[in-house]
Amino acid sequence: DFAKIDNHREIRTGYPEVIFGQGKTPEQLREIISFMISKESNILATRVDPEVSGYVSDLSPDIQYHKLARCLTIRKKPAEKTAESIAVVTAGTGDLPVAEEACVTAEIFDNRVERFFDVGVAGVHRLYDNLDDIRKCRVVVVVAGMEGALPSLVGGLVDKPVIAVPTSIGYGANFSGLSALLGMLTSCAAGVSVVNIDNGFGAGYLAGMINKL
Amino acid sequence: DFAKIDNHREIRTGYPEVIFGQGKTPEQLREIISFMISKESNILATRVDPEVSGYVSDLSPDIQYHKLARCLTIRKKPAEKTAESIAVVTAGTGDLPVAEEACVTAEIFDNRVERFFDVGVAGVHRLYDNLDDIRKCRVVVVVAGMEGALPSLVGGLVDKPVIAVPTSIGYGANFSGLSALLGMLTSCAAGVSVVNIDNGFGAGYLAGMINKL
Amino acid sequence: DFAKIDNHREIRTGYPEVIFGQGKTPEQLREIISFMISKESNILATRVDPEVSGYVSDLSPDIQYHKLARCLTIRKKPAEKTAESIAVVTAGTGDLPVAEEACVTAEIFDNRVERFFDVGVAGVHRLYDNLDDIRKCRVVVVVAGMEGALPSLVGGLVDKPVIAVPTSIGYGANFSGLSALLGMLTSCAAGVSVVNIDNGFGAGYLAGMINKL
Amino acid sequence: DFAKIDNHREIRTGYPEVIFGQGKTPEQLREIISFMISKESNILATRVDPEVSGYVSDLSPDIQYHKLARCLTIRKKPAEKTAESIAVVTAGTGDLPVAEEACVTAEIFDNRVERFFDVGVAGVHRLYDNLDDIRKCRVVVVVAGMEGALPSLVGGLVDKPVIAVPTSIGYGANFSGLSALLGMLTSCAAGVSVVNIDNGFGAGYLAGMINKL
Amino acid sequence: DFAKIDNHREIRTGYPEVIFGQGKTPEQLREIISFMISKESNILATRVDPEVSGYVSDLSPDIQYHKLARCLTIRKKPAEKTAESIAVVTAGTGDLPVAEEACVTAEIFDNRVERFFDVGVAGVHRLYDNLDDIRKCRVVVVVAGMEGALPSLVGGLVDKPVIAVPTSIGYGANFSGLSALLGMLTSCAAGVSVVNIDNGFGAGYLAGMINKL
Amino acid sequence: DFAKIDNHREIRTGYPEVIFGQGKTPEQLREIISFMISKESNILATRVDPEVSGYVSDLSPDIQYHKLARCLTIRKKPAEKTAESIAVVTAGTGDLPVAEEACVTAEIFDNRVERFFDVGVAGVHRLYDNLDDIRKCRVVVVVAGMEGALPSLVGGLVDKPVIAVPTSIGYGANFSGLSALLGMLTSCAAGVSVVNIDNGFGAGYLAGMINKL
């Protein structure tokens, strides 16, 4: 009654609805998951706190909680991984939760994912060490906070679509992710587009969509 | 001497360098185009004012100036259009120049482009009339100013990647494109990513990259 | 002494003063309600936390606490509902508290209210399913966070005044409701006006005023 | 071709489409007006510069150009003025063009309009002198720049819906209308809603809609 | 050692240094007060939390803690009140702590203060009831949050210097006091100047300085 | 008709109305001045461009145009200068027009004014050279752009009210006067209050009011 779950979504867009956990009470979340479990689609809920995850863990033996990503998944269909991969690249350690949200999202939609973490521009040789492997992927997600310079660099070195995710990691003139957001939007490298600050889900979802074209 | 033209770019990223005309003197532009004309790649210069275009028009019989898009192109290789299309959708009349920049960019990189103009949310039946055709395209560019609501709507109706382009068209609380930019970044529809305000080029380039995957 | 209660307000504007609970101590609230209870008007207090509501619940047997709306009402005059209704429409689940504040406000002023919840633009068919019923109402309140696109859409489909309420629900480029606020202010649809972020009260009050014209 | 004129709008919303002149070339405007002249509705074009108005003046003997409002109207149906009036109130001299845009808009939709100009809070007795007449109107439009305090004051004195229009008139911390906009949105008086900065059209249109309920 | 107390300040500016309690540890505060108690000036410490006040209360029998104002004073010289008064005016109940900070500050510097609380523009008759008394004062401090309209109104009605204090009271488009701040800075009434958001101390200090000229 | 000139203002506040020239047409200005010339008060019009000043210069032999201040004055009553002075201090050369607006305003209201120009903090010895003379004045106006540090320094050295005027002079992170405005509002020196960016008039008027207390 408080929510109109979008069941036709899978028919309309090819993807089942995803549950955005933030701001939902444990009861609301439990009710929505219970309802969706009766359907055939895989289930993904993002922004789920550990305690809330405990509160719903009995709903299915297949529930999996991804601690770092703060996501909850239930796989109902056997996985058929894509042949090609999505690269998920991060600048620093603090960007991990957002990057993992992207990874978990892409994986529940059956994408193969390769992680390249902590390769930011302040020590750029770490990126170069991984460049050949990144170039083999079909689409690249780049997660970075502070000055958000990494997507520009990757965009200038790789001939694949780059999805940039600014994170709110940082302090001072970072202004809750604004510095990274503006930096990524004004990137001088072509082939880069941007999703909302900390929106790992959006990046993983879009990357999966592109990967399956 | 004032510019290091990036000739290896095509080898490195699969795409030739594009000339960003804004802020360059006519002399600088002429010099850069002259140099690039001696190579084999197609040439694209964006943000070129009509007068400047006149100043370089004698450089090649194949120079074409796209007035609305404010772009200049020289086709050196025969066009081999892609089988699938990019949809370019606009909300209102004022978004046309940005949309055309996206179209010209995508076309010079050999993409087939379909235009769906002036179908904004204030009269949403105009979008519905075109929905079947939009759904047939492989990737969708949505250009909108003011509240920038159109990409959310399209993203919820189409199962293809949506590249949203906020425009600076409007007045008041639009704050030079900020309202559309923030609206698009916070879009509730998944599968949407955003490029810089008025960056038709970036959208067209990325759409082409995705279309050719 | 700390407050000059505006008793002539009902005479001057036709509406009794409403108590804004936020920032008031439980003692202040108790004192104000005690004073107003001795008058004949219905009483509405907004932004009242559950604990505070407990602290004043003994003041009258007729006190009612609306948990979701965080409002407290005392009805002193028998309800005479208006013949026509106010539609209250929300985009997502997170917008409910603000929407309920609008509903409770409109209802204590004797307006008939119809709720249309969770019909946001990302799954727009949910709005279409309810359109006929919304069109029958005399005025429409639309509550939405993030990109705040719903009022534009409703405004283009319905020939009634639309009062848009941006909510602070969201994260990242939402910037505490700024994205929804700017989006609604720059709406391309005519007939839309905006109240403060999260101001369900203001919307419900104004809707009631218009409904009774 | 560059515009999909929304002819069903009048059927759908009860109001004909209005032409937003800003950003349109004289040729585009001429073409749109020519097309609309063949229909039966009254015509309103806003944000039309004097020169542009000259360029289309031969299209009909009934074209009227409102210099201060920068609007162009063609009345095709005989006026049937409403019984009740809309009050249009301004704070200062500089707010006149925006106020007149509201007046012309309301009038072309057959509303009776009463003007109360230059009654801002710095000399508040001027407002009091007109209060009785303002109170007789059915809805009040208040146009103000700088600190935008007038709508709060009017909202506290009048029991009618107040539509507040911030203007970009001013300098310094006015920041192109931001100070008035924020002031109006946070107004302590209930019954006040806000449209975009300088959006006289939006206020006049909404006021007319409410006036005719 | 962590602080260079400005003892010559009284000689240099006629006023003893005031202690800004915010961000100081209880130990630091205790040390500073101990030191200053050995001098002859009256002592004022602002932004002192109740617990901290308990931690220093034994330092002198004359310590007084002003709960609402969150100030701590020690009077060492007998009070010689000024002949003329400072008016301290507030818009709403939430502005009280800031107003009291101004009052306590002015009073410790021997000014006579008159309080006019909760007379905001939404019910403007409350201001008019007090206007004669306000006009008798030598300088007026006006404290207001949200739209911050009260100083403009007072400035237009009273021929005395008005010191406006924006407060961070509010929500939404108030943006932590920004709406009131911008409103006051752009006030159309002459004779108004502004201090920092929530800076009751600054207003009380300056009012005292003017009152004693 | 377009303006309700506030004639009772002098009775109500002790000061005649001042004409704000910005945004007024030459015709409007001429009409207002013609009307006011028939009264007995001195006349001050601010923000008057040189050309406009020429257009009204025949209205009275006593009209004086102050080029740097962009003000126009007509003195109708013999000057009776105050015994005490207002100090007007500027940081740099670019602040002169704003400072002169303050001076002309204060002088037309019969205040004695002393100018201390170009004594900014980057070469602070220039301030010290003038400190004794500044200290003799009754109130100090400090005009500064960029970082706006001068009022803090003066406020710490002088025991008189300081009225700070931020100017929009500068570039980059100055953001049209925002840097100076914020700096002055957060000044660590007590006794400082702030008027709008570039508002020399407001500072001169308030300084005069204080000077005459």
Place this chain on the structure above:
Amino acid sequence: DFAKIDNHREIRTGYPEVIFGQGKTPEQLREIISFMISKESNILATRVDPEVSGYVSDLSPDIQYHKLARCLTIRKKPAEKTAESIAVVTAGTGDLPVAEEACVTAEIFDNRVERFFDVGVAGVHRLYDNLDDIRKCRVVVVVAGMEGALPSLVGGLVDKPVIAVPTSIGYGANFSGLSALLGMLTSCAAGVSVVNIDNGFGAGYLAGMINKL
């Protein structure tokens, strides 16, 4: 695995990698320090909470926790202090933690540091008392919050590079350090550059780099 520690950094830039503690779990921090302890470089970790420092204190007998600076250091090479000093200057007491972060950083890299604390512009004689000693240093770090005026003043008095550090100390129009940041960036004194808000580490590191040239 969650972090690629940049071991070649010392070879590449002459400085070992520094650990940024904020946002790292105690376990992550412990793992990183353990790893680095096996190398020869001195170790510096910034933004380490007291509890976290306890959790790693057993890793080495040489671990030192700097409470005010919230830094943790392990000295592995004997100190060889530079001949010349870095001056670290603060405006107020609240700036101490940031200043100490700068000091500890500079010292672990073997710089001699001299502290000049609480010498802000509101009582400028305190700066003058220390000017001769500051002038003897090779580079000056100036830490200040609120209006951030101190670097301008120092820059105008001292012929050495000034590194300005804005702090987030303050309230109201300080907007989390924005006022100080903008003030320092627009400083009228030449020879001043700025690091991020609260970035004591960055200032100490850069000062050390310059000191050793």
Place this chain on the structure above:
Amino acid sequence: DFAKIDNHREIRTGYPEVIFGQGKTPEQLREIISFMISKESNILATRVDPEVSGYVSDLSPDIQYHKLARCLTIRKKPAEKTAESIAVVTAGTGDLPVAEEACVTAEIFDNRVERFFDVGVAGVHRLYDNLDDIRKCRVVVVVAGMEGALPSLVGGLVDKPVIAVPTSIGYGANFSGLSALLGMLTSCAAGVSVVNIDNGFGAGYLAGMINKL
């Protein structure tokens, strides 16, 4: 009289005063230069438009106008170039004027300067080609617009102080240099500090100061 030229500056700080041409009339500039020409120091005036430069060119046969840098210099003492160099690095063609302002400033103060232009991150091999030469310099100025990523990259590769200069070159989310400014301030590379947007002068001056330590 309008300017107090700071003649003791050279004694006090070791550097003569520099003339900031922006906002000065040609007459003012001529007067200042005439005065300074009578002294022994070299003269530098920045932000001088070509026309203004013509107006003063007769003042000395040694006047030199630097067109791209918009600077005017008069060398009065024979140049004694420093042994070591300052590297001035730019990201793109549009950053040239700001970079040249830095170069001309550094050179008039007798520094040896090496230019590395158009080596931005979108084609990062261009930076690598020049890295050995940059590393040989004593201090590095990096000028970049849009996302401002270049200083981070350089800071991670070079063990010298980096002075970052954000430029206002760009459009959209660049917001007049804000994106580059925030990016540089939040740079993850240590050893980087920032001057005002477009402040080539400040960077050149500071670089010279460091180079001569």
